[in-house]
Amino acid sequence: MSDRAQPVKVTARVSAVHDDIVTIRLLKNGEGEFYPVTKNEVVLICPQRAQADFAEKLQAEVLRVRYGEADVQVFENTRGVAVGDAVEQSGQMLSVALGPGLLGQVYDGLQNPLELIAGQHGFFLPRGLAVDGIDNQQRWSFVPKVKIGAKVKAGDLLGTVQEGRFEHRILAPFNMRGKAEVSWVQEGSFSVTTPVLRLSGEDGREREVSMQQHWPVRIPVNRDLLREGYSERLFPSQPLLTSIRLIDTFFPVARGGTACIPGPFGAGKTVLQSLISRYSDVDIVVIVACGERAGEVVETITEFPNTPDPRGGTLMDRTVIICNTSSMPVAAREASIYTGITISEYYRQMGYNVLLIADSTSRWAQAMRETSGRLEEIPGEEAFPAYLESSIRALYERAGVVRTNDGREGSLTLIGTVSPAGGNFEEPVTQATLRTVKTFLGLSADRAYKRAYPAVDPLISWSRYLDQLGDWFEQELEPGWTDRVRDLLKLLKQGEAVQQMMEVTGEEGVTLEDYLTWQKAQCLDQVYLQQDAFDPVDVSTPIQRQRELLALLVTCLSQLPPLRDKAEARDYFVSLTGLLRNLNYSRQDSPDYRGYLEQIEQLRKGA
Ligand code: ADP
Numbered sequence: 001m002s003d004r005a006q007p008v009k010v011t012a013r014v015s016a017v018h019d020d021i022v023t024i025r026l027l028k029n030g031e032g033e034f035y036p037v038t039k040n041e042v043v044l045i046c047p048q049r050a051q052a053d054f055a056e057k058l059q060a061e062v063l064r065v066r067y068g069e070a071d072v073q074v075f076e077n078t079r080g081v082a083v084g085d086a087v088e089q090s091g092q093m094l095s096v097a098l099g100p101g102l103l104g105q106v107y108d109g110l111q112n113p114l115e116l117i118a119g120q121h122g123f124f125l126p127r128g129l130a131v132d133g134i135d136n137q138q139r140w141s142f143v144p145k146v147k148i149g150a151k152v153k154a155g156d157l158l159g160t161v162q163e164g165r166f167e168h169r170i171l172a173p174f175n176m177r178g179k180a181e182v183s184w185v186q187e188g189s190f191s192v193t194t195p196v197l198r199l200s201g202e203d204g205r206e207r208e209v210s211m212q213q214h215w216p217v218r219i220p221v222n223r224d225l226l227r228e229g230y231s232e233r234l235f236p237s238q239p240l241l242t243s244i245r246l247i248d249t250f251f252p253v254a255r256g257g258t259a260c261i262p263g264p265f266g267a268g269k270t271v272l273q274s275l276i277s278r279y280s281d282v283d284i285v286v287i288v289a290c291g292e293r294a295g296e297v298v299e300t301i302t303e304f305p306n307t308p309d310p311r312g313g314t315l316m317d318r319t320v321i322i323c324n325t326s327s328m329p330v331a332a333r334e335a336s337i338y339t340g341i342t343i344s345e346y347y348r349q350m351g352y353n354v355l356l357i358a359d360s361t362s363r364w365a366q367a368m369r370e371t372s373g374r375l376e377e378i379p380g381e382e383a384f385p386a387y388l389e390s391s392i393r394a395l396y397e398r399a400g401v402v403r404t405n406d407g408r409e410g411s412l413t414l415i416g417t418v419s420p421a422g423g424n425f426e427e428p429v430t431q432a433t434l435r436t437v438k439t440f441l442g443l444s445a446d447r448a449y450k451r452a453y454p455a456v457d458p459l460i461s462w463s464r465y466l467d468q469l470g471d472w473f474e475q476e477l478e479p480g481w482t483d484r485v486r487d488l489l490k491l492l493k494q495g496e497a498v499q500q501m502m503e504v505t506g507e508e509g510v511t512l513e514d515y516l517t518w519q520k521a522q523c524l525d526q527v528y529l530q531q532d533a534f535d536p537v538d539v540s541t542p543i544q545r546q547r548e549l550l551a552l553l554v555t556c557l558s559q560l561p562p563l564r565d566k567a568e569a570r571d572y573f574v575s576l577t578g579l580l581r582n583l584n585y586s587r588q589d590s591p592d593y594r595g596y597l598e599q600i601e602q603l604r605k606g607a
Pocket of ligand 1: 263264265266267268269270271272453454455531532533534
């Protein structure tokens with residue numbers, strides 16, 4: 001049994017079962033009072049008639065408390081659960097273990113390590129079994145950063161551990177109140193559950209601290225730290241550089257910001273997410289895959305560990321994956337996003353830049369809808385609960401930049417995908433998400449069909465960070481950057497208008513000037529927006545190379561040689577686009593690269 005949910009005693013009995021919602025009737029204590037139970041507390045249901053070869057305890061979370069009764073959602077299949085079955089209270093909220101050893105893990109929504117389970121029990125976890133989120137056999141070399149007598153408060157640095165290529169910072173328990181004095185500390189190699197430090201609080205009580213702490217997933221890790229002013233929220237002031245030109249230049253996402261990718265099936269959502277997780281300038285990536293088909297999950301688990309990281313090693317060394325298949329109960333699916341965000345916040349609190357990719361938040365919202373339906377709550381739009389929007393907002397609000405207790409800056413960027421049924425963006429989850437996030441990367445089936453990858457439609461996408469991070473762009477790239485980008489977006493719109501006209505009238509029906517506008521927009525699209533994920537050079541364009549390419553492109557488009565008619569214009573743009581694309585495929589400053597620059601110069605001079 002995991003130490004996440006230590007049973008206390010039988011305090012209730014099952015009184016009704018409705019799929020994964022179980023009603024429990026509370027028992028009375030010696031004084032004739034009902035045992036207290038709190039919302040979001042974890043209880044364990046012990047089915048008496050189940051036929052497992054171990055005592056099954058099914059984890060469930062209290063959703064609603066009534067007089068003498070509570071409704072709980074069970075994170076597992078409720079087969080065999082019967083009226084009268086014993087219920088034990090854990091006295092804890094749904095929590096995750098935080099400590100060294102998280103990186104590289106693949107977990108289910110309740111932080112059960114899937115690979116370990118796969119080794120022991122075949123691919124899926126037998127019901128009623130929980131495994132420690134962090135292996136407590138493994139030893140980590142703890143180096144204290146505080147001495148006996150030091151005064152510390154929640155979130156202060158206590159020591160460090162080398163976790164792969166990262167310095168894992170062991171922080172004072174996030175729920176500690178006031179100041180405490182270090183009364184004992186030891187250095188050496190220990191498991192995550194071994195006490196390494198003792199803290200004596202202002203109330204005189206001693207507390208043992210190990211390298212691991214538990215935190216309830218529905219509460220932000222830094223809630224108390226922010227409230228007490230130990231840690232501080234900062235405005236995002238830098239972009240998350242993805243090396244994808246279309247994103248960084250046109251629809252930037254801030255480090256510590258939020259973005260949404262909606263995608264019809266086959267529009268390149270998977271490829272785009274994997275590019276973002278591979279090339280973004282972040283330290284740690286957390287991927288929540290909720291409600292995937294079981295086969296895709298297995299694929300992720302077996303393929304991802306072998307994907308090379310552009311910075312060396314494999315991607316998995318700095319990644320945590322939370323995955324749930326659609327065959328798992330909805331409650332576990334709903335929990336997985338919170339498990340993912342809590343782990344992300346934990347690394348942010350150490351001062352790291354973390355990227356969380358949640359795929360897809362629609363499935364998470366659907367899980368919420370199912371649960372709400374079973375609780376017979378008053379439904380809102382399309383039967384989603386009335387609190388859908390506030391839940392989505394509360395989730396994205398956990399992203400952000402923080403200054404940690406010791407003055408480091410950490411960030412958590414949250415990119416969520418939505419999968420609107422039939423590509424209908426009007427549905428409630430997409431709408432609520434769009435009102436919350438600050439970047440929208442609208443993948444389009446139409447562009448994917450034309451193989452214009454990444455198939456993000458520049459005419460429907462937007463980013464509020466283009467303005468918000470304006471200072472950064474102007475200082476780090478060049479003055480006038482945002483205006484230039486806006487002009488180019490305008491060009492794309494004008495090009496589209498001409499295109500529509502030409503679809504009706506043909507090329508002959510538009511003026512040479514309009515035709516040139518269309519050609520310029522096409523060139524911008526093909527050279528800059530489109531980027532080949534399967535070419536070793538083009539796959540990733542560092543921001544300074546983006547700046548150079550954009551400057552070159554703007555010069556080429558704004559200073560055309562004399563073009564007398566459409567045929568001449570067409571030939572010119574075919575050559576120009578071809579050369580610029582070849583430039584994209586060449587390593588910067590290689591002989592090829594310089595050769596293409598030369599040829600572009602000659603073409604422009606009409607040589
Ligand atoms: P989805 O996850 O939306 O169903 P995928 O991400 O699997 O779609 O993409 C479908 C196919 O489109 C890929 O197998 C690939 O051939 C192509 N594709 C997607 N994105 C790109 C890209 N950025 N560059 C090149 N090809 C791409």
